[in-house]
Structures are given as C-alpha cells and as structure tokens.
Amino acid sequence: MSAPFKKLALIGIGLIGSSIALAARRQGLADVIAISTRKAETLDEARELGLGDIYTLDAADAVRGADLVILCTPVGAYESVMRAIAPALEKGAILSDVGSVKGHVVKVLAPLVPEGVHLIPGHPIAGTEHSGPSAGFAELFAGRWCVLTPGAEVDPAQTERLAGFWRAMGSQVETMDAAHHDMVLAITSHIPHLVAYNIVGTVADLEAATQSEVIKFSASGFRDFTRIAASDPVMWRDVFLTNRDAVLEMLGRFSEDLSVLQRAVRTGDGPALETMFTRTRAIRRSIISAGQETAAPDFGRPHEATPAPVSPVILREHGGGDDA
C-alpha cells in the first residue's frame, strides 16, 4: 500500500523541518522524503541523522516530482527559494510552509506560484528553544495546533488533504484567514518573544558584576525569559520584519497596560496591583484545561534531591549559637 504522498520535499531542515521528516517517516506519510538546504554542512548533518531519502543543495531538484512541498526556511528566504523552485513544481502539488507569519507569506509566494499548484500556507504552533536538524523530534506536533490559511481560490479537498497530513503527525488543525492568524500570533507569540528578548537584553547591558549575580539568581523568574530568548535569531528577525503592523498594534496595547501598572507601582496602589495579579490566574487555568500546558509546578522541570541529612555536630561547628 502506498503512502498518502509519493514525494515530500522539505526545503530547510531546522527544528520544524527535521521534526516533520521524523514524524512523516514514522507515520508513513510519504514514499520518499527529499531534503534541501542552502548550506552544505546542514545538509550533511541531516544526512548523518538519516532524516530523508534524497539530499540536495538544489531546491528545484528536491521539489521535482513532489506532490507535497513544505518550505521550512526562515520567512526571509521564501522569495529566493520560490524563484528557484517555481519552474520545477509539479502540477497538482501542494505548496505549504511552516512560517510564523502568514499574510506576508501569501503576498510573497502567491504571485510566483505556477498555475495548478495549490498554495496552502501553514503554521504548526509548536517548537522549542533549540534549533538545527538535530533539534527535531517526531512528537513535536502531538497535541499541538496547526493553522492552515488557504486563500479563497483553493480547492477545499486539497486543504483537507494537507490537514490529514498534519493530523497524522498528531496535530489538531484549524483553518483561518491569514490576517487574523497574524493578529492572534502577534500577542501569543511575537510580543512574548520581543519582551523576552528585550529583558534579556536589558540584563546584557548591566555591568559585569551584577550580570553574574543575575545568572546566579535567575531561578527567580528570569530564566523562563531566557529560554524564549534563546530561540533562533534569524527566524525571529524575519517574524518582526514581516508582521510589523500586527506587532506594533499589540505592542501599543502592551505598553499602555504597562504604563498603568507602572503608575500603580509608583503611587503604591495595592488594591489595583492585587486585582491585576489575580485576574491573570484564570487564563492559566484555561490553558491547562485546554491541554496546551502541563499543570505540574515549574512545567515539571526536574528538581534536585536534597543532600543526605547533615550531622548536627557538623552544623553546630559553624555556629556556637545560644543553645549549643
């Protein structure tokens, strides 16, 4: 029995591309997986990891004969990739991507898509702070949402075919308008990343002595921000270059709200602070009950074991307190 797709072409093989390769292989979703990257060393790494069947530096080669092509490069590279692959795309193929912005992607790709190729942009809402081909794992998409933003001209049967591909990898699929996607993601993803990068940057500007203490005491909240701010810089640069309007709109709201909080701190308005800090708990509960997060404290982060009980005699040696 043959797989749902005869040839899957992945252009770019970072965290998302490699995770698709592993999940598609495990679920038997393509007879052949072709991988193309711009850099030879990344391609070598993918080959060593055994992520695909065909490895090539020529993206046109990879897409030739493919019935599913997924762009997994940073969004900033889409236009040049598209110019390279357009002549080689097969009639009837689905062309999709995994970029974090969708309006811009449509604007760049749509004019270059050959007739008969189905452009269905996609965005799997999944990831970790790690990047590169070795960061991928087959379970990345399990229980996570994948948003598809097909244009009005796309045959629903093709959208459903791509949705089936994502469901088979464990995702829940939702289709929506590209502009709406970009506004929702601006607040759930782009602003959190911008703020995390910003606060880690503020720390990077502190004098060296204080900075080493910040690292020491990072468990007090800061380290969560550094995880987000460790995400791929080129990918994130492209997100902010290509979702500018939605980001600036949401950043405006964020800054207004922060000014209100800042004033409450300055004026010592305890009731306002407590009200603000209480109402945010409900949203956390909703996220956990929606299955998008673990309820375990600290995300289930491992905690070390305590040391073996210390002899009281040793403890007392330090002290000489009143009860000695």
Next chain:
Amino acid sequence: MSAPFKKLALIGIGLIGSSIALAARRQGLADVIAISTRKAETLDEARELGLGDIYTLDAADAVRGADLVILCTPVGAYESVMRAIAPALEKGAILSDVGSVKGHVVKVLAPLVPEGVHLIPGHPIAGTEHSGPSAGFAELFAGRWCVLTPGAEVDPAQTERLAGFWRAMGSQVETMDAAHHDMVLAITSHIPHLVAYNIVGTVADLEAATQSEVIKFSASGFRDFTRIAASDPVMWRDVFLTNRDAVLEMLGRFSEDLSVLQRAVRTGDGPALETMFTRTRAIRRSIISAGQETAAPDFGRPHEATPAPVSPVILREHGGGDDA
C-alpha cells in the same frame, strides 16, 4: 543527639513555609516545628498534611521558646506579625524571613526587634507558581541560592548558624547588602513578573473570541508567561509596594530598551534585530552552565506521544489528491 535547633517557628505556611517544614523535618534540623497562621483553615490544612508538631493561631505562642523564627507570610503582614511576637521572642533567638524584598523588611522589622534577638533577613531564590501549604516539597531549595542580608551589627557566628540551616536543606548561601539584593532581584524577578502579569492582562482585555484563540495557540510562547503570572497575587502585590524604587529604576531601563526594539521593528531594521536576538543566547548558556536551569528543550516539559500510524486509506478519504 539533639537537632541544630530546638524549636523552629514558622509564621505563615504557604509554598515556602511548608517546604521549609518538610525539608527541616527530613534533615533533622529542629527538635520541634511550630506552625502559626492567621487563617484557621490554612492551619487545619497544615495539620492534615502533618507539616509540624505544634499548630497555633497565636503567633506569639509559636515563637515562645523558639531559637529559630522564620516569617513566611507576605511582606505586607510583617509589621503586625512582629508586633504580636516581639514580646514572646526568646533572647538569643535568630529571627529571619523568606521575603522577596530585603531593604523594606529591615526598615519594618529592625525597630521592633527586642535586644538580644538576632535579625538576619533571608531570601531563598526558589519557588513555583503554586501556592498554599499543599504546594510545598522538601526538594524545593536543593541547588538553589539563599541570600542572607544581615546588618553590620549581627554576630557572624549567628549568620553562619542560619547559613548552615539553609545548606542542610540543599541551598547555596550568599550574604549581601539588602539594597544590592533588591536591585538584582528587581531585574531577575520583579520585572519579569510585572511584564508577565502585564502581557497576560493585555490578553484578558481582548474580546472573548480572540481570547479563546489565544488560549488555543498559547504554546507559541504565551503559556510560559502565564506560568509566572499565576504566582501568588498578594505576595506579588507586596513585592511591588515594598521594592518600588528598584523596580521603577529597572522598569525605566526595560522601557527604554523596548522603545529601541520597537523602532527597529517600525523601520524594518533587520541587522539591529538579529544582533539583539543573537546576543541574548549567551546569557541562557551561562544560566544552564551555572546549574540554575535544565538544558532540556521546553524545560523538559512532557511531550505527548504521536498517534498510531493512520491507515493511508483513511487519509486518502479526506483528500482525493492528484496521486490517488
């Protein structure tokens, strides 16, 4: 052989107080553990959990005969607690606390401390987003820092005695000036919490339909912020009321930096964004190598398994693609 302390009194029994109770018991650090809370129901909960030996609503009762007293209530309650316990404090006892701000604590407590009692404020840099007596666990302090901020008048032998108590629970101990502590914690802890509360608040103000999508797509970054913003509201209200100057200073720096980033987004300055997003990675690496964080992706958050491979026939039913 008797324990290092004959009687440990814990005033307040939330996440930190209950973790101290469990760790001190496991490590044999006190002959008797007395627990006092303001609310009867919290005290009942502590009793049911078997956290101590003596349970009382009268804080003065709890501290009578104690050689180590640790205030574990929100900082805003310190003054009234202190007025209640001062007459009952034993000469030679160590009086400490676990509050997240230290300058204010000294200002409030110092004038009320009876002669012969050693005031040594403390701050264990440890916690989770859960609160209440049932949230505690004995390993909470393992591998984490505990900062002590003794005044110049304190006998170093007493500080060392308290340090030994924290080390026995697994902490590394550092002593520093209260004002310096408050500035470092403002940026590592207080600003991250303020920003997290703020962004979750911005979402809480979105119209209901968008909000449910935010929850759906929270895995894209937002859910990390909701964890931080799920911390105890009263505790955090008190932090911002009592560390105002350091918070406003660091918030000023944060806002300046955010304006620079915002301008880079508005003007489409790709190189500036990429530089900013790259330099923050080094700080994450330092935190991991300092043992304050796990290197596992997503903090080692659990990932679901992918579903069993779907029959290609079923997949094709959705589709009817060109290769069918």
